[in-house]
Amino acid sequence: MKNRKVRVVFQPERKEILTSIKTPIREAIEKAGVKINFPCGGKGICGKCRIRVKGKLSPLTSVEKKHLQSVENDVRLACQVAVEGDVEVEIYPLSLISFPKILTDRINRKIKIKPVIKKIYLSLSPPSLKDQIADLSRLERHLGERGIRYPLTDLDLIKRLPGVMREGDFKLTAVLEKQRLLVVEKGDTRGKNFGVAFDVGTTTVVGTLIDLDTGEELATDALLNPQTSFGEDVVSRIDFLQSHPEGLKILQKRIIGAINRIIQRLREVGEVKKENIYLATFVGNTVMQHLLLGVNPTNLALYPYVPVVKRSMELKATDLGIRINPQGSLYLFPSIAAFVGGDTVAVILATSLSNEDSRKVRLAIDIGTNGEIVLAKGKKLVCASTAAGPAFEGARISQGMRAERGAIEKVRLEEGKIEVEVIGGGRARGICGSGLIDTSSQLLKEKIIDSSGRLKPSSKAKEWSSRIIRKNDHNGFLLVEKEKAQDGIPIILTQKDIRELQLAKGAICSGIKILLTCLGVERDEVDEVLLAGAFGSYINPESAHLIGLIPTFPKAKVRSVGNAASLGAIMALVSEKNRKQTEKISEGVDYVELASYPDFSDILTQAMDFGKQE
Numbered sequence: 001m002k003n004r005k006v007r008v009v010f011q012p013e014r015k016e017i018l019t020s021i022k023t024p025i026r027e028a029i030e031k032a033g034v035k036i037n038f039p040c041g042g043k044g045i046c047g048k049c050r051i052r053v054k055g056k057l058s059p060l061t062s063v064e065k066k067h068l069q070s071v072e073n074d075v076r077l078a079c080q081v082a083v084e085g086d087v088e089v090e091i092y093p094l095s096l097i098s099f100p101k102i103l104t105d106r107i108n109r110k111i112k113i114k115p116v117i118k119k120i121y122l123s124l125s126p127p128s129l130k131d132q133i134a135d136l137s138r139l140e141r142h143l144g145e146r147g148i149r150y151p152l153t154d155l156d157l158i159k160r161l162p163g164v165m166r167e168g169d170f171k172l173t174a175v176l177e178k179q180r181l182l183v184v185e186k187g188d189t190r191g192k193n194f195g196v197a198f199d200v201g202t203t204t205v206v207g208t209l210i211d212l213d214t215g216e217e218l219a220t221d222a223l224l225n226p227q228t229s230f231g232e233d234v235v236s237r238i239d240f241l242q243s244h245p246e247g248l249k250i251l252q253k254r255i256i257g258a259i260n261r262i263i264q265r266l267r268e269v270g271e272v273k274k275e276n277i278y279l280a281t282f283v284g285n286t287v288m289q290h291l292l293l294g295v296n297p298t299n300l301a302l303y304p305y306v307p308v309v310k311r312s313m314e315l316k317a318t319d320l321g322i323r324i325n326p327q328g329s330l331y332l333f334p335s336i337a338a339f340v341g342g343d344t345v346a347v348i349l350a351t352s353l354s355n356e357d358s359r360k361v362r363l364a365i366d367i368g369t370n371g372e373i374v375l376a377k378g379k380k381l382v383c384a385s386t387a388a389g390p391a392f393e394g395a396r397i398s399q400g401m402r403a404e405r406g407a408i409e410k411v412r413l414e415e416g417k418i419e420v421e422v423i424g425g426g427r428a429r430g431i432c433g434s435g436l437i438d439t440s441s442q443l444l445k446e447k448i449i450d451s452s453g454r455l456k457p458s459s460k461a462k463e464w465s466s467r468i469i470r471k472n473d474h475n476g477f478l479l480v481e482k483e484k485a486q487d488g489i490p491i492i493l494t495q496k497d498i499r500e501l502q503l504a505k506g507a508i509c510s511g512i513k514i515l516l517t518c519l520g521v522e523r524d525e526v527d528e529v530l531l532a533g534a535f536g537s538y539i540n541p542e543s544a545h546l547i548g549l550i551p552t553f554p555k556a557k558v559r560s561v562g563n564a565a566s567l568g569a570i571m572a573l574v575s576e577k578n579r580k581q582t583e584k585i586s587e588g589v590d591y592v593e594l595a596s597y598p599d600f601s602d603i604l605t606q607a608m609d610f611g612k613q614e
């Protein structure tokens with residue numbers, strides 16, 4: 001009985017696997033290679049990993065009873081159920097992983113090139129009985145004539161050196177990274193000098209192929225971070241690696257796999273050989289950078305939140321299995337604090353926020369899956385991390401989803417009618433961050449919620465009363481009827497969802513308020529507000545203003561800077577000076593731990609109010 005095999009069929013693709021009885025469906029899904037979202041990492045919190053299952057299954061759990069009250073009987077949560085006989089599984093559209101809208105836009109700025117990787121062509125004098133010096137010494141002698149003395153090298157290069165010298169008739173190109181001799185290539189390979197810059201986000205990974213001599217961008221590509229199937233936020237990923245003995249290896253393998261797939265695609269578009277890519281730079285939040293290194297980030301999530309590594313890392317491509325020239329180099333940005341990582345250093349670099357000559361007061365807000373805020377006043381920089389991101393990425397919102405096909409991204413309420421815009425057109429299957437902000441602002445405008453966020457139609461909002469319904473013991477606003485929704489499940493924004501948005505908004509506003517106090521700056525002294533990441537690029541500024549998503553800065557110019565983290569990664573790729581600057585930034589920015597700031601909870605509560613922006 002114990003070893004009895006059962007058949008699990010996944011529809012509509014008809015993927016089929018045999019597995020042991022009592023196998024959790026989640027394991028069967030992994031085994032079959034079906035791509036499904038486990039937003040809370042399978043902890044039973046989100047209720048979004050819905051599947052329709054026919055066959056013999058484990059009994060309904062209390063978690064499922066809570067989440068599946070209003071759906072049909074054959075719907076189950078994939079993270080909760082195990083197979084007890086042959087079953088047929090159909091994945092709900094909301095549960096399927098699809099490609100998100102990825103932000104690749106960046107501000108245009110001229111980057112001064114000061115190449116990190118240099119190529120020097122050498123025509124060596126061949127050995128003779130009168131000149132019997134060793135091959136390596138011969139190479140070093142010629143490099144010395146070009147002012148490069150005693151370059152560091154490694155055994156792999158020495159092993160290949162005699163072949164390269166003789167096959168190329170003693171004409172060769174030396175590839176150097178600072179004082180390190182990386183590669184020797186036969187003949188003249190100058191002009192083929194490339195690098196890749198990566199922004200490794202919790203949700204998306206963006207890579208750019210750059211000509212290192214000219215700084216020209218040859219191709220950009222992006223993928224969903226495949227670790228998302230183990231949880232949408234960094235805490236869920238840490239939970240996953242803690243509960244699976246091989247978890248860390250799996251997460252590292254997934255991210256490196258995605259990076260290598262992007263490199264492959266960049267090479268195809270740019271028509272560049274792997275051997276001619278000598279350098280890769282990486283920025284990410286601290287947890288992502290730890291996972292990329294294969295270093296356990298667990299202590300980052302535990303008091304007192306200590307990373308294993310904060311400084312920058314210089315490695316060989318083979319150390320991590322990154323598919324560029326095997327002798328090529330990797331540079332991982334330094335971090336600032338446990339939850340302010342290399343991506344924030346990159347944003348500071350890209351926006352010149354640490355420009356000591358600037359007298360301006362500038363504020364940068366980068367909200368992705370995590371949220372970071374940096375305030376600069378002259379030489380002083382302070383930063384903080386807020387838990388604002390997940391709500392904007394659809395996590396913790398009952399029918400929330402990332403900004404991908406089927407997500408409601410725009411909402412308008414007027415004269416009793418609702419207009420929704422869905423990414424990719426067609427029927428809606430959930431709501432993303434910009435849709436959430438739009439809906440809340442419209443509910444506020446129509447007085448369906450009050451400034452405290454309470455969903456309670458006033459006498460002025462009678463035409464909307466039929467849309468206020470109960471869901472899971474909470475009031476909710478019916479956005480899309482079940483007949484018009486993709487899953488056949490009505491799309492409702494619940495009171496709890498509005499609270500989540502208020503928490504996110506409160507986190508941003510209180511973070512800003514505290515940083516202003518730390519530097520003794522008044523709001524009307526702020527000259528510029530820079531919105532980095534998807535947050536600044538996709539939301540409707542009017543809606544954001546209506547709900548007071550960020551405080552009002554009377555004199556400040558507000559500007560979206562797109563994927564500034566990617567730009568920072570590119571800047572460090574093409575300039576040694578920029579790379580050095582990252583170290584200065586990492587050491588020079590003061591981190592403020594918001595949770596331990598005096599009166600933080602009072603400040604947060606006040607900042608959650610839709611009406612107040614003080």
Ligand code: FES
Binds near residue numbers: 038040043077079
């Ligand atoms: S409830 Fe299953 S992944 Fe969240």
